[in-house]
Each structure stands twice: as structure tokens, then as C-alpha cells.
Amino acid sequence: MLTQLSIGVALAASAALYVHYLSPLDSGYCGPSSGCEAARRSGLGYFFGSRYISLPLLSLIAFGGLLGISLRRAPAAAPGAAPAPSAVANGAAAGGLAELWRDPSLTLFAASGVGAVLGLVFIGYQALVLEQFCWLCLVVDGAAVACAVFAFFSARAARRDALAPQSPLRGAACFAVAALLVAGPLVWDAIKPPPEIPSTVAAVYQPGKINVVEFADFECPYCRRLHAVIKPLLAEYGDAVAFRRAHRPLDRHPHAFHAARAAICAEAQGRGEEMANRLFEETLSDEGISRIAEGLRLDPIAFDRCVNSDETTAALERDAALLPDELLRGLPTTYVGNKQFVGVPTEAALRDAFERARSTPAMAPSGGLFAALLALSIGLVGFFGRRRGP
Numbered sequence: 561m562l563t564q565l566s567i568g569v570a571l572a573a574s575a576a577l578y579v580h581y582l583s584p585l586d587s588g589y590c591g592p593s594s595g596c597e598a599a600r601r602s603g604l605g606y607f608f609g610s611r612y613i614s615l616p617l618l619s620l621i622a623f624g625g626l627l628g629i630s631l632r633r634a635p636a637a638a639p640g641a642a643p644a645p646s647a648v649a650n651g652a653a654a655g656g657l658a659e660l661w662r663d664p665s666l667t668l669f670a671a672s673g674v675g676a677v678l679g680l681v682f683i684g685y686q687a688l689v690l691e692q693f694c695w696l697c698l699v700v701d702g703a704a705v706a707c708a709v710f711a712f713f714s715a716r717a718a719r720r721d722a723l724a725p726q727s728p729l730r731g732a733a734c735f736a737v738a739a740l741l742v743a744g745p746l747v748w749d750a751i752k753p754p755p756e757i758p759s760t761v762a763a764v765y766q767p768g769k770i771n772v773v774e775f776a777d778f779e780c781p782y783c784r785r786l787h788a789v790i791k792p793l794l795a796e797y798g799d800a801v802a803f804r805r806a807h808r809p810l811d812r813h814p815h816a817f818h819a820a821r822a823a824i825c826a827e828a829q830g831r832g833e834e835m836a837n838r839l840f841e842e843t844l845s846d847e848g849i850s851r852i853a854e855g856l857r858l859d860p861i862a863f864d865r866c867v868n869s870d871e872t873t874a875a876l877e878r879d880a881a882l883l884p885d886e887l888l889r890g891l892p893t894t895y896v897g898n899k900q901f902v903g904v905p906t907e908a909a910l911r912d913a914f915e916r917a918r919s920t921p922a923m924a925p926s927g928g929l930f931a932a933l934l935a936l937s938i939g940l941v942g943f944f945g946r947r948r949g950p
Contacts (some may be wrong), residue, residue, distance in 0.1 A: 563630050563668065563710040564727055564734060568741050570623045570703035572874075575743040577696045581605060583909075587749060592889055595686065595694040602690060620742065621698055622675060626707065627669055627738055631731045632664035657709060665718035669711040676708035700901040721747035733945020737938055744934045751925065754898040760882045761895050769802035770917045775883055776805060778820065778839040779813035783892040785904045790894070793910055800918065804837065806879040808874045808891060815844040817876075822849050824875050825866035884925040 580587040581600055590596030599605065607613045686693050727734060748769035765771040774790070776783040794803055807823065809816035819839045827836030838852045853863050866872055883893065894901045896910065897917025905913075925933075 561725055563672070563714060564627065564729075566703045566706040566710060567623050567627050567630065568738060570700050570707070571620060571738055572629075572741040572744060573696050573703065574619040574623060575697040575742045576684065577694075577700065577861045577926065578614065578620065579745050579749045580696070581614040581616055582611060583749070588752060589696060589745070590694070595690065595692040596696055598692050599686065599694040599697055600689045604685075609768060623704075624666070624738070626671055626675065627734065628713075629664065629668045632667070632735055650658070663718070665711070665715040669715045672704070672708040672711040675704040679704035698760050718807055728947055729942060729945050730947055733941055736941045736945065740934065740938050740941065744930075747932055748927075751930075752927070753925075755900055756757050757895060757898055757900070758883060758887055760884075764804055764882070766802040770797060770800050770914050771802050771804075771895070771897060772914075773804045773806060773882070775808045775879075775891060777807075777809050777813055777816045777891050778823070778836075779844055780810065782904050786842050786892045786894065787836075789904065789907050790910060791837070793907070793914060797914060801914075806882050807876055808880060808883070808888070809876075810891070814844065815849070818846055818849055819844055821867045821872050821878060822863075824872050825863050826853065826856065826858060828866055829858050829862065831858060857950040 576587075577596070580589045581595055584590070584592075584597060584600060605615050607615075607618075682697060684699050686697065729737070761773050764773060772790075772794070774786070776786070778784075794801055796849045805823075807820035809820045823832060823835050823839060826832050834856055835852060838855075839849070842848060842852070853860070889902045892901075892903070894905075896913035899913040899916065901909070901913070
């Protein structure tokens with residue numbers, strides 16, 4: 561029972577990690593500067609260049625296999641025959657691999673032992689290489705070690721009694737509980753209520769529109785990548801979108817402030833988006849920004865006066881006040897309706913957010929209610945799936 565309990569914990573944590581690896585920007589399980597993110601970006605997180613084939617997925621498969629092994633029973637002895645001694649009693653070497661497989665308790669101990677070694681290796685990797693810990697990884701790795709310990713005592717019990725301890729749940733019920741533990745984090749990620757939009761951002765939303773507010777820096781490489789993704793969508797949805805670009809130039813980018821002021825001043829002359837497109841796409845310099853303004857045929861006197869004016873400084877301060885530093889997790893940050901993106905989402909994720917912002921939001925359960933329903937479901941499966949009799 562304890563072996564399967566540790567497997568269930570590992571499955572639930574692996575599922576939550578898989579959700580985070582699929583959508584690290586808004587999974588809700590780990591923050592952008594967490595140990596989970598350090599582990600995900602370490603180079604060990606994904607395989608074959610696919611975001612779907614990740615280390616957490618392999619963990620789910622491995623622990624699912626361990627669960628199956630834990631539910632195997634030793635072959636029944638023939639009627640009237642003395643119970644066959646277990647492979648643990650005889651030693652694994654005597655029967656070889658075939659005997660190892662015939663003894664479920666020894667098979668489980670061997671398989672979980674491999675998992676425990678890998679778990680300890682990953683814990684050491686986090687401590688010595690990453691120098692920070694992923695809390696979900698620690699749960700998975702710790703559960704792997706616990707599984708091996710419990711499997712060892714189960715194998716000893718099998719050697720002593722010639723019968724491995726049996727799970728209090730039938731096999732189908734064990735798999736049903738495991739399925740619920742895996743499905744919980746996946747389903748919650750799909751139906752969880754969106755994070756609350758800061759009131760300062762919500763204040764600029766227009767009723768009846770797909771509201772998009774982008775916080776960006778023209779010299780930020782990720783902001784430039786986002787611009788290439790979101791620009792076609794804004795053109796496609798047209799007047800259905802109320803778009804607001806809030807400038808958050810960073811001190812470490814030497815031309816970012818000049819570019820932000822130039823964009824504000826070009827907007828004052830009705831050429832804001834054309835200026836923004838050029839600023840995002842070209843290598844920035846003070847001379848280059850002036851050439852862009854000339855190419856857009858802006859009034860040079862009005863433009864220069866605007867770039868150096870206190871009104872433009874105040875506009876930048878108003879943009880910064882929309883999302884204060886304590887709420888800014890990184891650039892670019894984009895709000896689409898009640899959805900927040902930090903970094904560069906895929907075109908599919910942005911399109912989905914646009915469509916959700918256009919429709920009436922569905923009611924989402926609270927985290928407490930969802931956890932209670934999940935616990936109730938697991939309890940019911942456990943009650944009706946328990947073994948009866950001796």
C-alpha cells in the first residue's frame with residue numbers, strides 16, 4: 561500500500577510538472593525564476609525538439625509502469641503443492657532474469673531501485689549544478705526513493721511469508737485512482753480561473769472589444785519576437801481589438817528610452833504603429849531613429865520638440881504606472897482580456913486568448929472546490945474498489 565501511495569504522489573507531481581513544461585509562462589505551479597524553471601531550461605527537460613516529449617512525460621510513463629508491476633501477483637502454486645520459495649529467498653542469481661520477473665516483489669524492488677538511483681542523481685544535479693531546487697522535482701525524486709524503500713520491505717515480507725503484501729484496492733481501482741491523480745493537474749490547468757487583471761490595466765479596457773495591452777521595450781529581443789507573432793493577429797482581428805502599447809524601456813538598453821519617446825511622438829502625428837513596426841524591426845541607434853522619423857515624413861520640428869518635452873516624460877510615467885515594478889515579472893508582458901502572457905507565447909496561444917476574450921467567460925470553480933471534488937472522486941473509487949474478504 562505504501563509503495564503504491566508513493567507512486568501516486570509521484571504521478572500527481574509529474575503531471576503538474578508536465579503542465580508546467582507545456583506552458584511555463586502561466587502554469588501556476590512554478591514561477592518564472594523558480595527552480596522548476598531552472599530545471600526546465602537546463603537542457604535536460606525536452607527530447608527530440610518537442611515540447612510534448614519532456615522529462616515529466618517520461619516520469620509519468622515510468623511510474624505508471626511501476627504501478628503495473630506493483631499490482632502483479634506471484635503465480636499460484638498447484639493444489640496440494642508446497643508454496644514455492646520466492647526469488648528473494650533463493651537469490652536473484654539462481655533464477656536469472658526469468659526468475660526475477662516471476663517474483664513480482666523482487667521485480668518491483670529492482671525497478672524502483674533504478675528509479676531511486678535516478679532520483680538521487682537528479683537531487684544532486686539540482687544541488688550541485690543548478691544550485692536551486694525544483695519543488696515538484698523534489699517531490700517526484702523523493703517519492704522514487706520512498707518507493708524503493710517500501711518495495712524493499714515488501715520484498716522482505718514476501719521472503720518471510722512466501723506471499724507479498726497485497727494492496728487493499730483491486731487493480732482496476734488502483735489504476736482509476738492513478739488516472740485521477742494524473743488528470744487532476746491537467747484538468748485544473750484547463751479550467752482554472754484566470755489571474756486577476758491589475759485594476760490599472762483593466763481601467764484602460766474598452767467594453768465590447770478584445771482588449772490587448774502590451775508592455776514592451778523596443779530593444780528587448782523577446783519583445784521583438786512577440787511583435788512578429790502578434791502583429792498579424794492584430795491585423796486579422798482589426799477593429800474588434802482595442803490595442804494599447806505601454807512603453808517600459810529598460811535601463812540596460814541604451815536606445816530604448818529614445819525609441820519609446822519617438823514612438824509616443826510619432827503616435828501624436830498619427831504614425832505610431834508605422835514607427836513601432838520600424839523600431840521593432842531595425843537595429844536601433846539615435847541616428848537610425850531620426851532616419852525612421854524622416855522616412856515617415858513626420859514634422860521634424862514638432863517631432864524633435866515632442867521627443868524632448870516633459871509631456872512625453874509624463875506619458876512614459878503613466879505607462880509605467882499601469883504595471884508597477886512589483887507586478888512586472890518580465891518583458892514582454894501582454895494582457896489579452898483576462899489572460900496574461902509573460903514572454904513570447906505561440907501564435908496558437910495568442911489566438912486562443914483572442915477568441916476567449918471575444919466570448920463570454922465561463923464560470924470556473926475555485927481551487928478549493930476542485931480539490932474537494934477530486935478528493936471525493938478518489939475516495940469513492942477507493943471505497944467501491946476495495947478488496948473484500950481475507
